Amino acid sequence: MAVAGSAVGLGNFLxxxxxxxxxxxxxxxxxxxxxxxxxxxxxxxxxxAMGRHAGSLGYNSAPGAFAVIVRSRWAKFAGIIGVIVPxxxxxxxxxxxxxxxxxxxxxxxGRLNLQDSRDAVGYFASFVGAGxxxxxxxxxxxxxxxxxxxxxxxxxxxIYRGLSAGIEKMCNIGMPLLILLALVILARVMxxxxxxxxxxxxxxxxxxxxxWNPGKVQVVRTSPPPGAPPRxxxxxxxxxxxxxxxxxxxxxxxxxxxxxxxxxxNPSLWLAAAGQIFFSxxxxxxVIIVYASYMKPKDDVVLSGLTASSANEFCEVALGGxxxxxxxxxxxxxxxxxxxxxxxxxxxxxxxxxxxxxxxxFFGGAFFFMLFLAAVTSSISMLQPGIAFLEESLDVGRKASxxxxxxxxxxxxxFVVYFTSDLKALDTLDFWVGTFLIFLLATIQVxxxxxxxxxxxxxxxLNHGAAFPVPPIFRPVIRxxxxxxxxxxxxxxxLKEILGYDLSSGSEGAVSGYVTDLLGDKxxxxxxxxxxxxxxxxVFFGLITARxxxxxxxxxxxxxxx
Amino acid sequence: xxxxxxxxxxxxxxxxxxxFAWCVFKVLTTPQxxxxxxxxxLHTPDMNEPD
Numbered sequence: 001m002a003v004a005g006s007a008v009g010l011g012n013f014l015x016x017x018x019x020x021x022x023x024x025x026x027x028x029x030x031x032x033x034x035x036x037x038x039x040x041x042x043x044x045x046x047x048x049a050m051g052r053h054a055g056s057l058g059y060n061s062a063p064g065a066f067a068v069i070v071r072s073r074w075a076k077f078a079g080i081i082g083v084i085v086p087x088x089x090x091x092x093x094x095x096x097x098x099x100x101x102x103x104x105x106x107x108x109x110g111r112l113n114l115q116d117s118r119d120a121v122g123y124f125a126s127f128v129g130a131g132x133x134x135x136x137x138x139x140x141x142x143x144x145x146x147x148x149x150x151x152x153x154x155x156x157x158x159i160y161r162g163l164s165a166g167i168e169k170m171c172n173i174g175m176p177l178l179i180l181l182a183l184v185i186l187a188r189v190m191x192x193x194x195x196x197x198x199x200x201x202x203x204x205x206x207x208x209x210x211x212w213n214p215g216k217v218q219v220v221r222t223s224p225p226p227g228a229p230p231r232x233x234x235x236x237x238x239x240x241x242x243x244x245x246x247x248x249x250x251x252x253x254x255x256x257x258x259x260x261x262x263x264x265x266n267p268s269l270w271l272a273a274a275g276q277i278f279f280s281x282x283x284x285x286x287v288i289i290v291y292a293s294y295m296k297p298k299d300d301v302v303l304s305g306l307t308a309s310s311a312n313e314f315c316e317v318a319l320g321g322x323x324x325x326x327x328x329x330x331x332x333x334x335x336x337x338x339x340x341x342x343x344x345x346x347x348x349x350x351x352x353x354x355x356x357x358x359x360x361x362f363f364g365g366a367f368f369f370m371l372f373l374a375a376v377t378s379s380i381s382m383l384q385p386g387i388a389f390l391e392e393s394l395d396v397g398r399k400a401s402x403x404x405x406x407x408x409x410x411x412x413x414x415f416v417v418y419f420t421s422d423l424k425a426l427d428t429l430d431f432w433v434g435t436f437l438i439f440l441l442a443t444i445q446v447x448x449x450x451x452x453x454x455x456x457x458x459x460x461x462l463n464h465g466a467a468f469p470v471p472p473i474f475r476p477v478i479r480x481x482x483x484x485x486x487x488x489x490x491x492x493x494x495l496k497e498i499l500g501y502d503l504s505s506g507s508e509g510a511v512s513g514y515v516t517d518l519l520g521d522k523x524x525x526x527x528x529x530x531x532x533x534x535x536x537x538x539v540f541f542g543l544i545t546a547r548x549x550x551x552x553x554x555x556x557x558x559x560x561x562x
Numbered sequence: 563x564x565x566x567x568x569x570x571x572x573x574x575x576x577x578x579x580x581x582f583a584w585c586v587f588k589v590l591t592t593p594q595x596x597x598x599x600x601x602x603x604l605h606t607p608d609m610n611e612p613d
Contacts, residue, residue, distance in 0.1 A: 165605035209563035212571040307585040
């Protein structure tokens with residue numbers, strides 16, 4: 001129960017549906033399933049094994065673990081990514097956590113009664129301050145700020161006083177309740193039909209199609225204006241209508257049928273799918289390596305890793321994926337999703353589902369409260385890598401380490417809640433840290449495990465204490481397939497999204513918005529400052545790492561303590 | 563929803579349900595396994611050390 005409870009977080013119910021919608025559903029799910037089997041699961045196992053090995057020598061942080069495994073000076077600096085990722089993600093994750101408790105309170109107090117999609121989208125934008133920077137900084141229950149202050153203080157109070165075991169016990173009751181509630185909500189979503197009779201194509205059945213159909217049908221404008229985004233159509237009747245529209249357009253429109261294979265040629269889709277797998281399984285996150293370091297030598301890392309992963313996937317695919325995206329299509333329409341995808345999708349859509357349920361305010365409040373509980377355990381777990389790093393590198397006690405980290409994350413979270421216009425700071429950090437750096441760290445870890453530490457030594461450590469050994473097929477998977485797959489996607493992604501090379505036509509294409517936000521005429525100050533913030537944290541952690549005596553012992557393969 | 567979409571959905575949801583159920587079964591039926599399987603447990607040993 002504890003394993004399942006700790007696995008559930010905001011990534012399952014909010015981030016996953018948002019990404020699936022952003023990348024068009026079906027093909028994303030194929031990339032996601034492949035990523036789970038060939039990279040998520042094996043790299044997770046590798047991380048558990050390396051963490052437990054480092055812990056047996058007294059090292060609990062990612063730089064310490066990397067240094068003792070590689071035994072070279074550079075390794076500890078690569079390990080800093082394993083501190084940066086959870087600390088920076090915490091800075092925006094706690095903001096989303098505050099939205100959950102804010103929504104829960106407003107549901108229970110009867111102040112959240114949203115009847116249509118315009119209400120729901122508008123309320124969310126006002127609550128989080130998406131209209132303009134600093135617009136969420138008001139002490140009102142309909143704004144994020146008071147909830148953020150409460151949640152931030154609550155998290156640090158729990159870890160400063162060492163009370164996090166209490167919240168863990170609450171979650172042992174809360175998480176089965178969350179799953180039960182999710183099943184009730186799922187039943188309601190599946191029976192929604194078409195909520196607006198004037199838009200019969202916007203129904204749950206087409207929502208399921210949008211989420212799971214591997215192929216796509218799009219209406220593309222040929223002229224004018226060239227380059228306008230294609231409009232997706234889902235469902236036999238909608239496609240038939242689109243065919244008539246195209247026939248009547250005298251060539252201004254054309255119908256394009258995309259096979260799953262053509263969509264799978266997009267490296268951004270793979271990067272997002274792999275990134276989501278890593279995010280929700282906490283692989284490449286710097287979290288597992290730290291918690292595994294506290295395990296005993298005879299603990300079972302194989303079944304621990306598999307159970308945590310399967311619980312996560314159950315909540316994400318069987319619950320999160322079946323609730324939010326079909327409901328989003330039913331309420332917002334296929335065209336509406338395109339502009340609303342992202343982590344906020346659940347906040348815009350689920351209140352509308354609750355408005356169609358008996359005792360919707362109770363269910364809405366309960367769902368967002370349980371989600372908040374799940375998020376608290378996740379956010380506290382994100383702080384431990386930073387705490388362990390500061391304890392180890394500065395040789396200070398836990399409370400001093402918590403205080404330093406508290407100062408750093410207060411600044412970072414303040415930054416995220418200030419730059420809320422279009423949620424640019426949050427979105428930038430979520431992409432460059434929550435996807436890109438996670439991807440990079442996972443790649444480094446699998447190369448360390450398979451090539452530097454050695455596959456034989458790694459598997460010996462992995463299988464020690466296990467109820468069943470990891471199947472031998474995972475040896476070549478970890479040694480060859482994982483790094484090849486990750487490096488291949490990475491190279492293609494750089495070609496397409498950074499260098500702007502169109503892989504399908506071989507000509508010059510569009511550069512990613514995440515890149516143009518940082519460089520060139522369309523650059524955005526909040527996005528640039530977000531990256532500067534991450535860079536400043538890296539430099540600070542790098543300086544601490546360079547001076548650490550513990551890491552110097554790790555480089556020599558010595559235990560932390562004599 | 564197309565037939566291939568339905569198949570992808572049933573396969574994906576079915577697989578994760580079966581995998582999760584098998585893991586729970588394995589943990590509960592292997593002797594002493596409940597003590598050897600751990601999650602990300604929030605109470606870490608450094609919380610017990612004096613500052």
